[in-house]
Amino acid sequence: MKKQHLAALQKVYLCLIFSFLYVPIAVMMVFSFNESKSRTLFTGFTLKWYKSLLHNEMILEALWLSLVVAFLAATVATILGVMASIGISGMKKRTQGVINTVSYLPVVNPEIITGVSLMMLFVVYVNVAHWLNSNPEVPGFLKFLPENIFGFGTLLIAHITFCVPYVIFNVAPKLRRMDVRMYEAALDLGCNPRQAFFKVVLPELMPAILSAFLISLTYSIDDFIISYFSCGTLQTLPIAIYSMTRKKVSPEINALSTIMFVAILCIILVSNALESRSYRKKRVKE
Amino acid sequence: MIKNRKLAAPYLVWMVVFILVPLAIVTYFAFTDKAGNFTLENLMIIGQYSTVFVRSLLLAAEATVICLVLSFPVSYFLSRQRAAKQKIFLMLVMLPMWMNFLLRTYAWMSLLENNGIINRILGFFGIGPFQMIYTSGAVVLGMVYNFLPYMILPLYTAMTKIDNSVIEAAQDLGAGMFKTLTKVLIPLSAPGIATGITMVFVPSVSTFIISRMLGGGSNMLIGDLIELQFLGNSYNYNLGSALSLVLMVIVLLCMSFTNGFDDEDMEGVV
Numbered sequence: 306m307k308k309q310h311l312a313a314l315q316k317v318y319l320c321l322i323f324s325f326l327y328v329p330i331a332v333m334m335v336f337s338f339n340e341s342k343s344r345t346l347f348t349g350f351t352l353k354w355y356k357s358l359l360h361n362e363m364i365l366e367a368l369w370l371s372l373v374v375a376f377l378a379a380t381v382a383t384i385l386g387v388m389a390s391i392g393i394s395g396m397k398k399r400t401q402g403v404i405n406t407v408s409y410l411p412v413v414n415p416e417i418i419t420g421v422s423l424m425m426l427f428v429v430y431v432n433v434a435h436w437l438n439s440n441p442e443v444p445g446f447l448k449f450l451p452e453n454i455f456g457f458g459t460l461l462i463a464h465i466t467f468c469v470p471y472v473i474f475n476v477a478p479k480l481r482r483m484d485v486r487m488y489e490a491a492l493d494l495g496c497n498p499r500q501a502f503f504k505v506v507l508p509e510l511m512p513a514i515l516s517a518f519l520i521s522l523t524y525s526i527d528d529f530i531i532s533y534f535s536c537g538t539l540q541t542l543p544i545a546i547y548s549m550t551r552k553k554v555s556p557e558i559n560a561l562s563t564i565m566f567v568a569i570l571c572i573i574l575v576s577n578a579l580e581s582r583s584y585r586k587k588r589v590k591e
Numbered sequence: 592m593i594k595n596r597k598l599a600a601p602y603l604v605w606m607v608v609f610i611l612v613p614l615a616i617v618t619y620f621a622f623t624d625k626a627g628n629f630t631l632e633n634l635m636i637i638g639q640y641s642t643v644f645v646r647s648l649l650l651a652a653e654a655t656v657i658c659l660v661l662s663f664p665v666s667y668f669l670s671r672q673r674a675a676k677q678k679i680f681l682m683l684v685m686l687p688m689w690m691n692f693l694l695r696t697y698a699w700m701s702l703l704e705n706n707g708i709i710n711r712i713l714g715f716f717g718i719g720p721f722q723m724i725y726t727s728g729a730v731v732l733g734m735v736y737n738f739l740p741y742m743i744l745p746l747y748t749a750m751t752k753i754d755n756s757v758i759e760a761a762q763d764l765g766a767g768m769f770k771t772l773t774k775v776l777i778p779l780s781a782p783g784i785a786t787g788i789t790m791v792f793v794p795s796v797s798t799f800i801i802s803r804m805l806g807g808g809s810n811m812l813i814g815d816l817i818e819l820q821f822l823g824n825s826y827n828y829n830l831g832s833a834l835s836l837v838l839m840v841i842v843l844l845c846m847s848f849t850n851g852f853d854d855e856d857m858e859g860v861v
Contacts, residue, residue, distance in 0.1 A: 315668050319680075322665050326687050326739070329698035332708060336701070344701035345708050385602045392599025404603070410610055415797030415842055417814050418835050421821055422613035425828065429616055466609040469602060527691055529800070534821065546693045550700075550804060562694045569689045573682060 330566060337559035344556075354560040361557060367545035371526050374457075374541065378464035379521035385465070386472025387514055393473075394480050408470040416467075420534035423463050427454060427535065455537030463535040464528065468521035475517035479510055620832035633833035640816060640834075647812040648841070650727060651795035654734035658742040658791045659784065661735070666746035666783070667776065670753070681747070688740045696733050696804050703729055703805065725807030733801040734791075741790040749783025750776075785849040793842050813838050 340349035358364060393401055411419050434450035437443050487509070491501035529543035536544060549555050624630045637644075669680050687695065702708050703724040713719040723729055753776070761771045777784070799814030806812075813834065820831025 318664055319668055323683060329702060330687060332702060333698045345706060345711055385605060388598040389602030392596050395596050407606055407610055413846060415793055415838060417797050417799065417817055418839055421817060421835050422617045424821060425616045425620065426613040462609060529693060543691050543693055546691060550693060550697045558697060566690060
């Protein structure tokens with residue numbers, strides 16, 4: 306085969322794969338403007354699905370819950386993870402290995418297993434609390450455990466649990482590669498360990514911490530399976546989407562997808578622009 | 592550097608309570624009956640569901656192979672582009688991943704329906720209609736569509752490390768396209784292939800939404816079966832735990848099988 310033919314073949318192939326990836330999304334976007342409820346026949350242009358989406362209490366509440374949970378979970382996970390990374394870095398190699406293996410479990414386990422196992426933990430807790438509260442032989446001061454825990458608390462615990470490992474795997478390698486002499490120099494120059502940490506170590510780790518926070522945020526917002534098992538009757542955005550897909554005909558989903566796609570595209574484009582600008586600035590400085 | 596092991600204490604407690612204890616509880620329920628007595632019955636009953644297991648493994652394997660075959664050329668072509676172009680293409684690969692997978696799967700529902708868009712277009716040419724949704728093929732398609740980027744990315748990472756001169760050397764020494772592929776490209780991208788296989792196979796074999804949305808009721812997978820025991824009508828924690836345990840063993844086996852090839856590439860992907 307000639308080189309030109311190969312190059313043409315390559316282009317055609319890439320085109321096919323990328324249309325496979327994008328045609329379904331494009332179809333959804335087109336049908337979000339469809340006048341009728343049909344998912345397959347385009348009858349006319351309208352914005353009414355966007356309007357009804359913006360007045361859909363269920364979706365708005367779910368979105369709000371998703372954002373709150375994601376923000377709280379990412380914050381707690383980042384703090385826990387950074388503390389853990391620093392603490393672990395001072396341990397023996399073998400202990401480090403054991404902790405890393407356990408931390409990997411939520412990452413490599415299928416999500417459904419993580420979800421189910423956390424749900425079982427909560428169920429066992431509910432049973433214990435119920436037994437304590439209803440058993441007359443148990444002294445009164447032990448009857449303080451709440452029984453209806455499925456909801457915000459369990460959701461938050463689940464999200465923190467699957468976020469922390471990502472924080473550790475982002476921050477710990479950075480910490481390992483850091484120059485110890487920087488920290489020692491700070492101590493020599495009169496910092497106490499606390500100052501040296503906040504003025505030298507933390508700023509050095511900041512990019513890794515920030516990216517860990519953002520990863521946690523996106524995983525948390527996107528998660529469906531683990532939330533599904535631990536949320537009780539609450540609805541995060543993915544769970545609301547799921548209940549909408551069960552109803553089959555709902556053009557609002559298309560509108561929602563379009564909004565999300567455009568939002569994601571904007572975020573990525575902006576972050577890329579910022580990145581390349583700071584990259585250029587760095588080059589100019591050098 | 593900073594020797595303050597106490598800082599890890601809150602996480603260690605968290606880890607034990609919310610990672611290890613829940614798995615221990617699942618194991619406990621898998622080996623007990625409703626009254627809490629030790630039994631192997633839950634694990635024995637699973638034999639009745641062997642068709643579900645076989646179907647899950649088969650469909651997940653199909654999806655993994657299709658992903659591998661489709662991704663290999665994509666990753667290769669991408670890795671040979673100029674740096675600026677590579678960045679754009681990578682973004683195009685990752686962009687759909689950022690959409691929630693429920694929305695991505697839902698998009699295919701309207702394409703595959705009996706009077707869906709594909710059947711309408713085919714009907715225009717006088718072909719069909721075909722039954723596409725609620726078949727096992729639709730489930731595989733859903734898996735491939737959702738997890739294709741997980742195969743492309745690790746393959747691409749492995750292939751960027753292959754120097755062009757290595758490929759040219761093979762061609763100079765008389766290797767044809769096929770020989771270059773089998774003797775140079777595939778061995779050198781083995782770590783990426785291994786990572787990709789795990790990253791597609793594990794979510795495919797444990798999914799329960801894709802099979803429910805695209806497979807209808809007749810294509811039940813392990814994930815659906817587990818979900819039914821915990822939140823569905825069947826409601827049997829003990830059986831559900833046993834099923835989860837078996838699924839975990841399958842996944843661990845698959846990972847130890849592919850882990851032989853890769854030890855460093857997980858970091859780049861996560």
